[in-house]
Structures are given as C-alpha cells and as structure tokens.
Amino acid sequence: MSFAVDSLFIGILQASPLILAAIGFTLIYYLNGFINFAYGEGITFGAYFASLFNVAFGLSFYISIVPAAILSGLLSVATYLFVFRPAMQRGIKPSELIILSVGLSFVLRYGLILFVGAENVYLDEPPIEFFNLIGVGATSLQLIALILVAAFAFNLYWIIYHTGFGEKVRGLADNPELARVCGINPHEISVKVWFVAGAAAGLAGIFQGVFALVNPLMGWNLILITVMVSIIGGVGSVRGALVAAVVAGILTAAITLLTKPLYAEVALLMAFILILWRRGARVV
Amino acid sequence: MAYLIFSLSLLLIYVGLALALHIQFGLLGIPNFGVVGFWGLGMYAMGVFQVQLDLSFVDAIVLSVACVAAASWVIGRLVLRLDAQGILCATIAFSAIVALLIVTEKWMTMGVVGLGTIKYPVRIGGATEYLYFLFLVAVVAALQLFTLRLHKSTTGRLLLAIRDNEEVAASLGKDTYAVKTFWFVGTCTAMGLLGALSAPLNQFLTPNMIVPSVTFAVWIALVLGGKEHSLGAVVGVFITFGIFDILIETYAPVTPELAVYVPNFKLFVYGLLLVGVLMFKPVGLLDPGLPPEAVISRATDGVQTGVALGRRFLGQTAAASRALWGKGGTDGGGRRAPEAGTAVASTAETGARVPQADSTTPTTDPTPEKSS
Numbered sequence: 001m002s003f004a005v006d007s008l009f010i011g012i013l014q015a016s017p018l019i020l021a022a023i024g025f026t027l028i029y030y031l032n033g034f035i036n037f038a039y040g041e042g043i044t045f046g047a048y049f050a051s052l053f054n055v056a057f058g059l060s061f062y063i064s065i066v067p068a069a070i071l072s073g074l075l076s077v078a079t080y081l082f083v084f085r086p087a088m089q090r091g092i093k094p095s096e097l098i099i100l101s102v103g104l105s106f107v108l109r110y111g112l113i114l115f116v117g118a119e120n121v122y123l124d125e126p127p128i129e130f131f132n133l134i135g136v137g138a139t140s141l142q143l144i145a146l147i148l149v150a151a152f153a154f155n156l157y158w159i160i161y162h163t164g165f166g167e168k169v170r171g172l173a174d175n176p177e178l179a180r181v182c183g184i185n186p187h188e189i190s191v192k193v194w195f196v197a198g199a200a201a202g203l204a205g206i207f208q209g210v211f212a213l214v215n216p217l218m219g220w221n222l223i224l225i226t227v228m229v230s231i232i233g234g235v236g237s238v239r240g241a242l243v244a245a246v247v248a249g250i251l252t253a254a255i256t257l258l259t260k261p262l263y264a265e266v267a268l269l270m271a272f273i274l275i276l277w278r279r280g281a282r283v284v
Numbered sequence: 285m286a287y288l289i290f291s292l293s294l295l296l297i298y299v300g301l302a303l304a305l306h307i308q309f310g311l312l313g314i315p316n317f318g319v320v321g322f323w324g325l326g327m328y329a330m331g332v333f334q335v336q337l338d339l340s341f342v343d344a345i346v347l348s349v350a351c352v353a354a355a356s357w358v359i360g361r362l363v364l365r366l367d368a369q370g371i372l373c374a375t376i377a378f379s380a381i382v383a384l385l386i387v388t389e390k391w392m393t394m395g396v397v398g399l400g401t402i403k404y405p406v407r408i409g410g411a412t413e414y415l416y417f418l419f420l421v422a423v424v425a426a427l428q429l430f431t432l433r434l435h436k437s438t439t440g441r442l443l444l445a446i447r448d449n450e451e452v453a454a455s456l457g458k459d460t461y462a463v464k465t466f467w468f469v470g471t472c473t474a475m476g477l478l479g480a481l482s483a484p485l486n487q488f489l490t491p492n493m494i495v496p497s498v499t500f501a502v503w504i505a506l507v508l509g510g511k512e513h514s515l516g517a518v519v520g521v522f523i524t525f526g527i528f529d530i531l532i533e534t535y536a537p538v539t540p541e542l543a544v545y546v547p548n549f550k551l552f553v554y555g556l557l558l559v560g561v562l563m564f565k566p567v568g569l570l571d572p573g574l575p576p577e578a579v580i581s582r583a584t585d586g587v588q589t590g591v592a593l594g595r596r597f598l599g600q601t602a603a604a605s606r607a608l609w610g611k612g613g614t615d616g617g618g619r620r621a622p623e624a625g626t627a628v629a630s631t632a633e634t635g636a637r638v639p640q641a642d643s644t645t646p647t648t649d650p651t652p653e654k655s656s
C-alpha cells in the first residue's frame with residue numbers, strides 16, 4: 001500500500017516539469033506535424049533566463065518565473081519565424097524538418113555553452129517549508145510547482161477545447177487548407193501557439209532547474225522522454241499528453257523505488273519501442 | 285604523428301558510418317537516428333569479448349558483429365513498419381538503451397570505470413598503427429566501392445523505388461518489408477563492424493564515447509555532403525571531421541585557453557552548417573544527378589587549386605616577412621621600434637612555415653610568375 005502511495009505521490013511531484021514540457025511539445029507537433037528537437041533548448045533557455053533574473057539580478061524566484069517564461073516564449077516564436085516557417089514554405093519534408101530542428105538545437109545549445117560556459121548553475125531557492133501529507137514528505141516549492149503546473153495545464157486544456165481560439169488551432173491542425181478558406185489566419189495562430197509552447201518549455205526548465213540544477217544539457221536530457229511521452233499519449237491531443245506524462249512520471253517513480261533510476265529509464269525506453277511497434281504504422 | 289594517424293583512422297570510421305547511413309537513409313529512406321547505438325554496441329561487444337573473455341581478435345570481431353546483427357534484426361522487426369517519425373524515435377530510444385546498459389552492467393562493461401586495454405590484432409613495433417590504418421582504408425574502400433556498384437545495380441533501383449513509393453513497389457510484387465529488413469540489418473551490422481574495428485583504436489572504452497553527438501556528426505556529414513549521392517558521405521566527412529578534428533585541432537595555432545572552446549565551437553558550427561544546408565540546398569553539396577567521375581575530377585581540381593593557392597600564400601608571407609625583417613633590421617632607429625617589434629613577432633608566428641615555403645617556391649616558379 002505504502003509503495004503504491006509513495007510512487008504515486010513522488011511520481012506526480014516529479015512529473016510536473018515533464019507534464020509542462022510534454023504539453024508544449026504536443027502543441028507544436030499537433031499544429032505543424034514534426035518532432036521539434038529544438039524545443040529541448042527552450043527548456044534549457046528557460047532555466048538560464050530564470051537564473052539571469054534570479055541569480056544575476058537578485059530577484060525572488062517566484063517573480064523571476066514570469067519574465068523568464070515570456071523570454072523563452074519569444075525565443076520559440078523567433079525559431080518559428082526565422083527557421084521553421086521559411087523552411088516549411090520551401091516545402092521541406094517533415095523528416096528533414098526534424099534534422100533541421102536537430103541542427104538548430106546544436107546551434108542554440110553550443111552557442112549557449114560558448115556564451116555562458118558549461119558549468120552547473122544553481123537557482124536561489126525560496127525558503128522551503130516541509131509538509132507531511134498522508135505520510136509522505138513534500139516541500140512547499142514542490143507543491144507550488146504542482147499547483148502552477150496544474151493551473152497552466154487546465155487553462156491550456158480549456159483554451160484548446162472550449163474557446164474560439166482553440167477551435168481555430170484544432171481546425172488548422174486537422175485541415176490547413178479548409179481552415180485557410182474559412183478565413184483563419186494560419187500565421188497569427190501559429191505565432192501564438194509557438195509562444196505558448198515556448199513559455200511552457202521555459203516553465204518546465206525553471207522547475208527542473210530549481211529542483212536540481214541548471215546546465216546546458218538539461219533540455220537535451222529531458223527532450224527524449226518528452227517526445228516519448230507525447231507520442232505515447234497520442235500525439236495531437238493535449239489530453240493524451242497530459243495523461244501520458246503523469247503515467248510516465250508515476251511509472252518512473254515506481255520502477256526507481258524498486259530498482260535503480262537508470263533501469264527505470266531503460267524500462268521506459270523499451271516500453272516506448274514496444275508501444276510504437278504495437279501501434280503499427282500510424283504514429284499520429 | 286601518432287595522433288594524426290589516430291585522427292585519420294577515426295575519420296575513416298566516420299566515412300564508413302556515413303556510407304552505411306547513406307544506404308539506409310539516402311537510398312532506402314530509413315531515418316536511423318541510433319547510429320551510435322549500433323556502433324557502440326559493436327565497440328563494447330569487442331571490448332567485452334577481448335578483455336573479459338580473452339578471445340582472439342578474429343573470434344571477437346565475428347561474435348561482436350553477430351551480436352549487432354541480432355540486435356538490429358530485433359529492432360528492424362519492431363520498427364520497420366512504422367512511418368519515418370516513428371523509426372526516428374525508436375532508433376534514438378535504442379541508442380539511449382545501449383548507452384544506459386553500458387553504464388549499469390558493470391560486471392560486464394566495467395561501467396564508468398572504463399574497459400581496457402583492447403589489443404591490436406598484430407603488434408609490429410611502431411608500425412602497428414600504420415598497418416591498422418591501412419587495414420581500415422581497405423575496409424572503408426570496399427564499402428565505398430560496394431556503394432558505387434549498388435547505385436548502378438537493379439537492387440539499387442529497387443531500394444530507391446521503395447524509398448519513393450513503397451505501395452507501388454509492393455504492388456509490383458516486391459516484398460518491401462523483407463528487402464527493408466535485409467538492408468537495415470546489413471547496414472546496421474556494417475556500423476557494428478566499424479564499431480568493433482574502432483575498439484583497438486580507442487584502446488580504452490568509456491561510456492562517454494556512446495553519446496548522441498556521434499549520431500549527429502554522422503548525420504550532419506551525410507546531409508552536408510549529399511545524402512543521395514554515392515560520394516556524399518566521403519565529401520561530407522572530409523569537410524566536417526577533416527576540417528575540424530584534423531586540420532584545426534592538429535594544426536591551427538590555438539592557445540590552451542582557447543582550445544577548451546574548440547569542441548563546443550565545432551558542434552556550434554556543425555549545427556549552423558546543417559541549418560544552412562537544409563534551408564538553402566536541401567540536397568546537399570553533391571546533387572544525386574552528378575556522376576561520381578565528375579565529382580572526383582572536381583575534387584582533384586579543387587585540391588590542386590587549393591594547393592597552388594596555399595603555396596602562393598606561403599610564398600607571399602615568406603617574402604613579406606623577409607622584407608619586414610630586413611627593414612626592421614636595417615632601420616634600427618628608435619622611431620620604428622614598435623613596428624619592428626610586431627614584424628619580429630609576426631615572423632616568429634609564421635616562422636615554422638617559412639622554411640617550407642622556401643623549399644617549395646623553386647618547384648612552383650612558373651605559376652606565381654604568370655599570376656603576378
């Protein structure tokens with residue numbers, strides 16, 4: 001019993017960055033239909049933007065979240081406007097767009113390393129209080145992160161499934177030509193979606209960074225599991241990504257409690273390949 | 285010199301990997317993003333068989349290649365019915381599994397401690413590395429010749445047909461899944477063989493060799509060189525690995541403080557190259573329509589022009605530095621002292637090259653005369 005509760009609780013607490021990253025990643029995949037590896041650099045840059053405000057300018061952690069998320073949203077929009085949109089307009093195939101995104105993520109990651117160095121950076125944590133919930137310890141920071149993630153996720157869910165804007169996004173993703181004929185401006189919608197996705201990546205990076213540490217490879221380390229979670233969740237549905245991220249978090253926690261963390265990763269990766277295989281040709 | 289031979293051997297390994305990837309992606313359209321997984325599996329299998337089980341070189345090679353063939357058959361079975369994005373994710377996941385298992389299975393791979401020492405097949409004093417290099421040249425040349433022949437064969441056309449439209453190829457009575465499995469396993473096994481062959485080069489294996497950067501370096505080289513051209517792999521690897529890992533790291537006058545930045549700068553430029561190529565010339569430097577003979581004659585022309593330009597440049601710098609040196613020496617006045625100082629410094633920098641230029645100028649006498 002306590003094993004189940006432990007893994008559930010630890011899984012949900014640890015999954016919050018992953019949930020955010022998976023939602024943002026899914027939005028872009030949903031809209032443009034390709035795996036964007038440069039999204040991982042949005043995670044890294046979010047954490048570094050936060051460290052800029054938090055460590056360099058000395059702002060409080062909670063305040064520095066806001067400008068950091070906005071900046072990483074703008075970064076994401078910039079990658080769309082200057083790289084992916086021109087590439088898509090030239091008719092580059094999805095499999096080549098993926099390679100392009102890998103190249104872009106190299107540019108961003110190693111550009112960052114050349115600029116700030118490869119050392120670990122530590123965010124100034126806000127004062128922490130410990131809580132004891134149903135026999136499991138949790139810090140105030142973890143709970144606040146969880147609440148923020150839940151708020152963000154539910155907001156986004158509401159926007160995608162219950163507003164006119166969300167309807168336009170879904171229309172554009174399902175049938176771009178029809179959407180254009182109906183007077184939806186694909187450019188405007190895309191810029192907004194890439195901004196929201198980038199902000200989600202930034203938030204993911206900030207929380208990942210404050211729980212552990214910030215380094216230039218953190219985004220890369222998170223992107224693989226993010227891609228897996230989004231694809232298992234059934235790409236194209238924010239709902240699915242949400243559920244898959246939570247399940248992956250809980251599974252990782254459960255396997256980690258049973259064995260070593262690295263075996264948990266191996267098991268997840270194997271499960272991922274098997275799920276892809278069972279699904280057959282359709283990935284989307 | 286020993287380091288240069290090591291770098292050149294590594295360059296050959298990369299050419300081989302890019303050739304195998306060319307067959308997989310350029311001809312057959314399978315986006316394998318797990319190159320490092322197959323290569324690393326071969327390399328570590330070689331290490332385990334040689335060090336832990338004390339097998340001979342040939343036995344270890346055969347067994348490691350068999351391991352990679354088995355693994356790639358299983359992966360091929362699982363992923364080859366998926367679409368491109370599915371294959372891409374699954375192969376990345378495979379390479380991540382290989383990297384993780386190498387860290388966790390300490391009883392076999394020694395984990396982060398590292399596994400060594402892997403011996404060369406034969407040891408003949410100082411000539412060992414050179415002989416092994418020649419052996420690698422033979423292996424990679426065989427792979428290149430095979431690729432060139434494959435392009436002209438009916439099998440090559442079948443692979444292209446499957447890449448372009450699998451349904452049509454299947455409707456013409458071709459068992460496309462079997463063909464894809466066969467060639468996927470074959471090329472992945474070639475990657476494993478190259479891995480096993482690079483184990484003696486590295487001598488000592490550590491898990492941080494099995495990093496995704498290897499996969500991406502091979503991909504970048506292939507995409508840059510021309511993924512659909514039979515010589516794209518060679519050209520791409522020479523441009524990326526040849527320039528950065530051999531010319532710059534071996535010959536460029538880089539201070540130790542700056543040397544720390546070179547690997548990161550290299551990957552940064554790789555990324556820029558990849559983005560630039562895909563945005564402005566997605567087919568790569570070599571168009572698939574260009575016949576290999578034309579590429580070779582262009583490359584030899586290019587190398588000749590490069591050598592001629594280099595000689596002219598060296599000759600001119602030598603002349604300029606001699607002139608400056610002479611001036612600084614004869615003037616000797618306090619008025620020109622700082623300039624004389626810089627002139628001396630610049631001669632000191634190019635000092636290593638000056639004697640070379642002197643010795644080559646007589647042989648290239650006609651060319652500078654004509655141009656000037």
